Amino acid sequence: MPRLRFWLLTAALTISGCGGPYPQSTLHPRSDFGRAVDHLFTDIFWWAAGVFVVVEALLVIVLIRFRHREGRPAPKPTHGHTVLEIAWTLAPAVILVFVAVPTVRTIFATAGDAPADALRVEVTGHQWWWEYKYPDLGITTANEMHVPVGRPVQVAITSADVIHSFWAPALGGKRDAIPGHVNRIAFRADAVGDYSGQCAEFCGASHANMRLRVLVDADSVFQAWVKTEQGGPAAPATGSLAARGKEVFLHSPCLACHTIQGVSPGVIGPNLTHVGSRGTIAGAIFPNDSAHLASWIADAPSLKPGSLMTRMKPPLTDPDIAALVAYLQSLK
Ligand code: HEC
Ligand SMILES: [Cu+2]
CATH class of the missing domain: 2.60.40.420 (Cupredoxins -  blue copper proteins)
Known part of the structure; x- marks a missing residue:
């Protein structure tokens, strides 16, 4: 049955x-x-x-x-x-x-x-x-x-x-x-x-x-x-976790590859100014939720073979990744 x-x-x-x-x-x-x-x-x-x-x-x-x-x-x-x-x-x-x-x-x-x-x-x-x-x-x-x-x-x-x-x-x-x-x-x-x-x-x-x-x-x-x-520049990071995420972003290689208007100038990867308002990420293959964002940031090439977003060196810690996720999700 x-x-x-x-x-x-x-x-x-x-x-x-x-x-x-x-x-x-x-x-x-x-x-x-x-x-x-x-x-x-x-x-x-x-x-x-x-x-x-x-x-x-x-x-x-x-x-x-x-x-x-x-x-x-x-x-x-x-x-x-x-x-x-x-x-x-x-x-x-x-x-x-x-x-x-x-x-x-x-x-x-x-x-x-x-x-x-x-x-x-x-x-x-x-x-x-x-x-x-x-x-x-x-x-x-x-x-x-x-x-x-x-x-x-x-x-x-x-x-x-x-x-x-x-x-x-x-x-x-x-x-x-x-x-x-x-x-x-x-x-x-x-x-x-x-x-x-x-x-x-x-x-x-x-x-x-x-x-x-x-x-x-x-x-x-x-x-x-x-x-x-x-809506012009990115929304200001609200909440302490998102604010910490912004700090992590600014002290990681992220800023060299991604634009967040008013925050960073990179042009290798997608513009993240309003990434929080998207339904999917990474060529529309993953839903834009906390779990996928976290594993993407931790190790993009393991999710998407050959991805030009390489693994960060030194690797990010789990709390840093959680903060980054909160920050990215606040960018509506
Ligand atoms: C070497 C350049 C580079 C660095 C450094 C980098 N990225 Fe990326 N990022 C990319 C590229 C390229 C893509 C698109 C990959 C794909 O979809 O195949 C991407 C995609 C993304 C996406 C998905 C966006 C979307 O709309 O599809 C997010 C979120 C993201 N990166 C966050 C980060 C964060 C957070 C950091 C820092 C920890 C970071 N990236 C560091 C190049 C980079
Ligand atoms: Cu193709």
Whole structure:
């Protein structure tokens, strides 16, 4: 009985998508970009299905008609049949035109400039996390990109190190993030939600741990988020533990790699000015809670192979880590 319950629960969770983020699937589009790609996929699928049926039908006919039979001479081979050769050269070429024209059209349509009132977001791929800058709003954040529902968004994609690829399947992307070059996409999200995505170009040891989230917010929720993120310098450390955490931060290598506005200037890792307001850390692979923050600070590479946030030397003590966690969580 407990077993049955287990399976029923598993099935329910599978069907409900675990109540978590929206399915990471191109086949569940939730933006104009997503729908364009979905239509293209459907079109090409039917062309491929047609080709499959014709080729398999011919194969089966030939297998039956010309199969070996006792006492029958071998069938006569065909040589230099001009009409046949022109036909089987032209037919695939024509089919490829029907595939290529809508594909190229979709590439240009989704890379086109968004309207002037579009929200601009600059996405930078790093080994192995995503940075989001909102040049018009003065916001720099990581892992989670917030956009308002129904408003065009223009995303400018680049990389700080190797080639990555930004991809939130339901919304858009799978555009390469190339160092020294900017690729653009534009989309308008249809529905509020938590959409997951990931890097889609192999980029090193933790490529598989380079995930992302796009949070499509109702307009008022987005405005509230902008206010927190924009809230200027980091919140002052409240409480004695958080205040001690700030001291530890200032006397550790942390400050060389992380920006906390008004506190530290580092630019190697994610901006931590409002890290407490994020739902996930480290390329959106861990929930942003005390336990994960503590083990991350203690030994990041053991959680994420190859992480450029190395183990601190000398190692931090447990009380120092607890203080750092309290401080980071206070940075809303
Ligand atoms: C050598 C540079 C470096 C140092 C020193 C460093 N970090 Fe990091 N940190 C990084 C990088 C790079 C990442 C992103 C790693 C990833 O996700 O793959 C990161 C990620 C983080 C994150 C997750 C943030 C997010 O939104 O994903 C936290 C929290 C953090 N570091 C805290 C600290 C603290 C506290 C210290 C000091 C004890 C510290 N870091 C020292 C480079 C550094
Ligand atoms: Cu990657």
